[in-house]
Amino acid sequence: xxxxxxxxxxxxxxxxxxxxxxxxxxxxxxxxxxxxxxxxxxxxxxxxxxxxxxxxxxxxxxxxxxxxxxxxxxxxxxxxxxxxxxxxxxxxxxxxxxxxxxxxxxxxxxxxxxxxxxxxxxxxxxxxxxxxxxxxxxxxxxxxxxxxxxxxxxxxxxxxxxxxxxxxxxxxxxxxxxxxxxxxxxxxxxxxxxxxxxxxxxxxxxxxxxxxxxxxxxxxxxxxxxxxxxxxxxxxxxxxxxxxx
Amino acid sequence: xxxxxxxxxxxxxxxxxxxxxxxxxxxxxxxxxxxxxxxxxxxxxxxxxxxxxxxxxxxxxxxxxxxxxxxxxxxxxxxxxxxxxxxxxxxxxxxxxxxxxxxxxxxxxxxxxxxxxxxxxxxxxxxxxxxxxxxxxxxxxxxxxxxxxxxxxxxxxxxxxxxxxxxxxxxxxxxxxxxxxxxxxxxxxxxxxxxxxxxxxxxxxxxxxxxxxxxxxxxxxxxxxxxxxxxxxxxxxxxxxxxxxxxxxxxxxxxxxxxxxxxxxxxxxxxxxxxxxxxxxxxxxxxxxxxxxxxxxxxxxxxxxxxxxxxxxxxxxxxxxxxxxxxxxxxxxxxxxxxxxxxxxxxxxxxxxxxxxxxxxxxxxxxxxxxxxxxxxxxxxxxxxxxxxxxxxxxxxxxxxxxxxxxxxxxxxxxxxxxxxxxxxxxxxxxxxxxxx
Numbered sequence: 273x274x275x276x277x278x279x280x281x282x283x284x285x286x287x288x289x290x291x292x293x294x295x296x297x298x299x300x301x302x303x304x305x306x307x308x309x310x311x312x313x314x315x316x317x318x319x320x321x322x323x324x325x326x327x328x329x330x331x332x333x334x335x336x337x338x339x340x341x342x343x344x345x346x347x348x349x350x351x352x353x354x355x356x357x358x359x360x361x362x363x364x365x366x367x368x369x370x371x372x373x374x375x376x377x378x379x380x381x382x383x384x385x386x387x388x389x390x391x392x393x394x395x396x397x398x399x400x401x402x403x404x405x406x407x408x409x410x411x412x413x414x415x416x417x418x419x420x421x422x423x424x425x426x427x428x429x430x431x432x433x434x435x436x437x438x439x440x441x442x443x444x445x446x447x448x449x450x451x452x453x454x455x456x457x458x459x460x461x462x463x464x465x466x467x468x469x470x471x472x473x474x475x476x477x478x479x480x481x482x483x484x485x486x487x488x489x490x491x492x493x494x495x496x497x498x499x500x501x502x503x504x505x506x507x508x509x510x511x512x513x514x515x516x517x
Numbered sequence: 518x519x520x521x522x523x524x525x526x527x528x529x530x531x532x533x534x535x536x537x538x539x540x541x542x543x544x545x546x547x548x549x550x551x552x553x554x555x556x557x558x559x560x561x562x563x564x565x566x567x568x569x570x571x572x573x574x575x576x577x578x579x580x581x582x583x584x585x586x587x588x589x590x591x592x593x594x595x596x597x598x599x600x601x602x603x604x605x606x607x608x609x610x611x612x613x614x615x616x617x618x619x620x621x622x623x624x625x626x627x628x629x630x631x632x633x634x635x636x637x638x639x640x641x642x643x644x645x646x647x648x649x650x651x652x653x654x655x656x657x658x659x660x661x662x663x664x665x666x667x668x669x670x671x672x673x674x675x676x677x678x679x680x681x682x683x684x685x686x687x688x689x690x691x692x693x694x695x696x697x698x699x700x701x702x703x704x705x706x707x708x709x710x711x712x713x714x715x716x717x718x719x720x721x722x723x724x725x726x727x728x729x730x731x732x733x734x735x736x737x738x739x740x741x742x743x744x745x746x747x748x749x750x751x752x753x754x755x756x757x758x759x760x761x762x763x764x765x766x767x768x769x770x771x772x773x774x775x776x777x778x779x780x781x782x783x784x785x786x787x788x789x790x791x792x793x794x795x796x797x798x799x800x801x802x803x804x805x806x807x808x809x810x811x812x813x814x815x816x817x818x819x820x821x822x823x824x825x826x827x828x829x830x831x832x833x834x835x836x837x838x839x840x841x842x843x844x845x846x847x848x849x850x851x852x853x854x855x856x857x858x859x860x861x862x863x864x865x866x867x868x869x870x871x872x873x874x875x876x877x878x879x880x881x882x883x884x885x886x887x888x889x890x891x892x893x894x895x896x897x898x899x900x901x902x903x904x905x906x907x908x909x910x911x912x913x914x915x916x917x918x919x920x921x922x923x924x925x926x927x928x929x930x931x932x933x934x935x936x937x938x939x940x941x942x943x944x945x946x947x948x949x950x951x952x953x954x
Contacts, residue, residue, distance in 0.1 A: 320905050324897070344904035345913075353905075360902040364923025365916060373916070374906040381907070413923070430906060 273298045273469050274319075274438045279330035281318045288314045290494035291330070296438065299466045303480055303505060304473045306491035307513040312473045313357065315491070316442040320354040321347045334438065349381040351437030355427040355444050362414040367426060368396060370414045371433050378434070399432040403459045421452030428459040439463075440471045445479040457482030477509040490516045520574045520696075521556050524660065525549070527580040531664060541634060541665075544648055548662035555656035567840040567872045568782055568811040573754045576724045578696035582611035582667070586690060588720065590617060596718050597684055601933045603714075604683040606669040609690060611697040613667065617686075627683055630668035630700055642672065646704055650732050650762040650788060658758045661698045661730040668700040671713070675706035675736070682712040682931050687727065689753070690720040701731040705739040705767075712742045712931055719753040731759045735767035737791070742930050743771045748941060749778035751806065758784045765791025765820075772929060773800040774938060775810045776945055786815045787825065789851075794823040799925045801938075803918075803945045805834035815844040818851040818881075827858040830922050832946075833869035841873040843888070849880040858888040863895065863918065915948040 274296040281289040288311045296302050306312050318325050319332055321344035332339045339347055362370065376386045387395075400410060403425060415423050424444055431439050441460065445453055460483050464470055472483055480488075480502065488504040489496045490513070498504065498516045508516070518526070528549055535542060557574055558565040586609050597605070604627040607617035613629055620628045633639040634647070648665075652658050669685045689695050705711055719725045735741050747755065755778055761769055775781050787796045802810045816825040831839045841860045862871050875888040895917050903913035922942055929935040942948075 320901075322901050324901075343910070344901060345907050345909045348905055348907035356902060356905075358898075360896075360899040362899070362903075362916065362920045364920050364926065370906075370916075373912070374903075374908055377909060377912060378907040434907070 273335060275331075275333040276319075277331045277333070279318065279332065280328045281314060281325045282328055283314070283325050287328070288325075288494055289318065292494070292496060294489065294496065296469045296471060298469055300487065301464065301470045301472065301483060301485045303485035303488045304471060304491055305475070305477075305488060305505060305508060308475065310491040311494045312475075312491055313442055316354055316440045316471075316473055319440060320344055320352055345377070346381070348434075349378050352440070353431050353434055353436030353438070354440045354442060355424070355431060357443040357446060359415045359423045359427055361416045363416050365414050366411050367414055367429070368410045371396070371430055374430070375433060395433065399429060402462055403429050403432060404455065405429055420447035421449065421455070424448060424452065424456050425459070428456055428463075432459070432463055436468065438469050438471065440473065442473045443475065444472070445474055445476060453479065454482060477505045480505045492516060520578065524580060524696075525553055528663065530581060531666075535666065536635065541643070541647070545663045545665065548659040551653070551659040552656050552663060555659070558656060564813060564842070567838070568780065568809065570780065573724065573726060573780055576694050576726070578694045578724075578726055580696050582695075582697070586610055586612070588614065588617065588688060588690060593617065593686075593688060593718075593720070596686060596716060598682065598714070598931070598933045598937065601931070602681050604681060605686065606683070607686045607688070608667065608699065609688045610695050611667055611687075611699065625674060625677055625679060626670060626672040628670050630670045630702060631666055633670040633702065634666070639670075642704065646702060646732065646734055648732070650734070650760040651730055651758070652760065652786070655758065655784075657728050657756055658730055661700055661728050661758065664698045665700040665730075668702070670701075671703045671711070673705045673709040673711050676708045677706065678709065679711040682714055682934070685713065685715045687717045687729075688720055689718075689723075689725040689727070692721065692723055694724045694726075696726045696728070699727065699729045701729070703731065703733040703741070705733070705735050705741050707736045708738045709736070710740040712744075714744045714746060714931070714934060716746045717749060717753070717755055719750045722750055722752050725753045727753070727755045729755065729757050731757070733759070733761045733769065735761065735763045735769050737764045738766045739764070740767070741769045743769070744929065744931070744934060745771065745773040745783070746938075747774060747778055747781055748776040749781075751777070751779055751808070753778045754780045756782045756784070759786065761787045761796075763787065763789055763791065763794045763796065766793045767791070768795040768797075770797035770799070770928070772925065773812065774941075775800065775802040775804065776941060777804070778808065778810075780809045782811045782813065784813045786817075788817045789819045789823050792820050792822045794820070796823070796825040797928070798825070798827045798829075799928065800829040801922045801925045801942070802829070802831040802833075802839055803922070803942065804837040804839070806837060807835070808837045809839070811840035811842075813840070813842045816846070816856065818845065818847040818854045818856060821850065821852045821854070823851065824855040825857065827860075828925055829860045830925055831860070831862040831871065832865065832918055832921070833862065833871060834865040836866075836868045838869070839871040841871075841890070842876065843874070844876040845878070845886065845888075847877075847879040847881050847884055847886065852881050852883045854881060854884040854886065856884070856886040860890040861921070862890070862892045863921065864892060912948070915946040918946050919943060919948045
C-alpha cells in the first residue's frame with residue numbers, strides 16, 4: 273500500500289532522514305519508535321507533504337503512485353492522514369464545520385458534489401458515537417480550549433470521518449493520561465480494517481499495549497536500524513535505545 | 518470655489534430653515550468660526566498624518582439636503598437585519614424617510630434630531646447634552662455642529678431594557694454628489710440597556726462624503742452596545758466622530774466593522790466620568806483595492822478603578838492602506854486603571870500598507886496598561902494542518918483569516934447581526950463554511 277524507498281530529507285540543508293526504507297501493506301499496523309531527534313516526526317511530516325522539508329533522494333509511493341509532486345491536500349485526497357502531535361486551534365470554526373469543509377474539499381477534488389446534509393449528519397452521528405464523542409463537543413471551535421485528550425480524540429474523529437488509506441499517528445500518546453490513551457487507542461482499533469494501514473510513531477511503548485503493532489521499527493539518526501515484531505517494543509522499553517545504536 | 522468656501526457661504530442658505538434666534542444657533546455660529554479658522558484637516562497635523570482628504574474634497578458636493586427622495590424597501594432591505602424586529606431611523610440624502618423608519622415615543626424616544634432640536638419639550642435635554650462631550654477643537658466636529666439639524670435622537674429612560682435593537686441607516690443616492698452631516702444623540706439612563714446599529718450606505722456609485730458626529734451619554738450602570746457596519750461602495754467617504762461620556766459602573770462597547778468605502782476615518786473617543794467603568798473598543802477591517810481605513814481611538818481614564826479593552830483586527834489586500842492609532846490617557850487620579858490594547862494585522866500583498874501606533878500617556882503609578890501590535894502573514898503550521906485535512910491552500914488561508922476575526926466577532930451580542938457579519942466576512946474572504954449545522 274505504502275512503499276518508502278531510500279528516503280532522504282533535509283531541513284535548511286541539514287539532512288535528517290538518511291535513507292529510510294519501509295513497506296506497509298493493507299491491514300497492517302507499523303510502529304516507528306526511536307529517541308528524540310531520530311527523525312520520527314520528520315518522517316511523518318515528509319509523508320504528509322510538509323513543504324518545510326526537502327526530499328533530496330528516494331520515493332514515497334502510495335498504491336503505485338509517486339507522491340513527490342503532490343501538495344499536502346492532494347496527498348490527503350489520495351488517502352494519507354496524519355494525526356498531529358500539536359493540533360492547531362481555529363477559533364470561530366466548529367469541529368463540525370471544519371470536517372464538513374474537509375470532506376467536501378476532498379469530494380470536490382474527486383469531481384463529486386458536496387455530501388448531502390442529511391448524509392453528513394448521519395456520518396457525523398455514527399462516527400461520534402463510535403468514538404464516544406459528545407454532540408456538544410462538535411459545536412465547539414476547533415481545538416480551542418480543548419484538553420490534550422480532547423485534541424487527540426478530535427484528531428481520531430477526523431480520521432474516522434475522512435476514512436484514510438494510511439493513517440500516521442504522530443506521538444498521539446504525548447500528553448495523555450491513561451484513560452484518554454485508552455479511548456484514543458480504542459478508536460483507532462475500531463477504525464482499523466483489512467483495507468487500511470496505520471503507522472504509529474511513538475517514543476514510548478505504552479501506546480503499543482493498546483494498539484498492537486505487526487511490526488516495530490527502530491529509527492536512529494535518520495535510519496531504520498532494527499525491525500522486529502511487537503516484542504521488540506518491550507525489549508526496547510527494558511533496555512533503552514542505547515541498546516540498538 | 519473650494520469646498521471650504523462653499524460650506525461657509527452655504528451657511529446663509531442653511532439659516533433660512535432654522536431658528537436663528539435660538540441658543541442653539543449661537544452654538545452653530547461659534548462652531549462655524551472654529552471650522553473657518555482651522556479648515557479641513559491636512560497631513561501636516563499629527564492626527565491626520567496617514568490620511569489625506571485632499572482628493573475627495575475636490576468633488577463639487579451638494580451641501581444642503583434636497584427634499585425626500587423615494588427608495589423602495591425591497592432595494593434596501595438587505596442593509597437591515599433580517600429576522601428580528603427593530604426600531605429604525607432611516608435617512609436618505611440627509612432627509613428623514615418616514616416610510617422606511619419605525620420610530621417610537623412609547624416609553625423611550627427613538628426619533629429625529631430635527632424634532633429634538635426644535636420642540637420645546639426637548640429643550641432641557643438638549644441644553645444638558647447636545648454638544649457637551651463633542652470635541653470643541655476638532656474642525657470636522659465643529660463643521661458638523663454648525664450644520665447640525667438632522668439625525669437620530671435616542672433617549673432611554675432609567676431602568677429601561679430596550680427589547681429590540683435600534684438601526685440607524687443613512688442612505689445616499691442619486692447622480693449628484695452629496696456632503697451629508699448626520700448628528701446623533703444617544704442618552705441612556707441609569708440601569709438602562711440598549712443595542713444600536715449604525716450604517717452609512719451609498720446606493721449609487723456617485724462620490725459621497727459623510728461627516729458624522731455621534732454623542733453617547735451612558736448614565737450610572739447603563740449598558741450600551743453600539744455597532745458600526747461600514748461596507749460602503751468605492752466612491753463613498755466617511756469621517757465618523759463618536760464621543761462617549763460614561764458615568765460610574767456603566768459598560769459601553771463599540772464594535773466597528775470596516776469592509777468597504779473609499780476613505781473611512783473613525784474617530785472614537787471615550788471619556789470616563791466615574792469609577793468602575795468598562796469600555797470596549799473592537800474592530801475588524803477587511804479591505805482591498807485602494808481602500809483606506811483609519812481607526813483613531815482615544816480612551817481617557819480620568820477616574821480610578823476603570824477598565825478599557827481594545828482589540829482591532831485588520832486584513833489588507835491589494836494596495837489598501839490601514840491606520841490604527843490608539844491613544845490612552847491615564848490621569849494621575851486614575852489609580853487601578855486596567856487598560857488593554859491590541860492591534861493585529863495581516864498584509865496579503867507587498868503593496869498593502871499599515872501604520873499602527875499605540876500612544877500611552879500614563880500619569881498614575883498603580884495601573885495595568887498593556888498594548889501590543891503585530892503585522893504578519895498567516896501561521897504556516899496552521900496552514901499545513903488544514904492542508905493535511907484536504908483543504909487547499911487558498912481555502913485554508915481564507916479559513917485562517919476568518920478565524921483571525923473571531924475574537925471580535927464573537928462578542929457581538931445581537932445573534933442576527935453576528936450571523937450577517939459572519940456571512941459578510943466569509944464572502945469578503947471567499948470562505949465557504951456551512952453555518953446551517
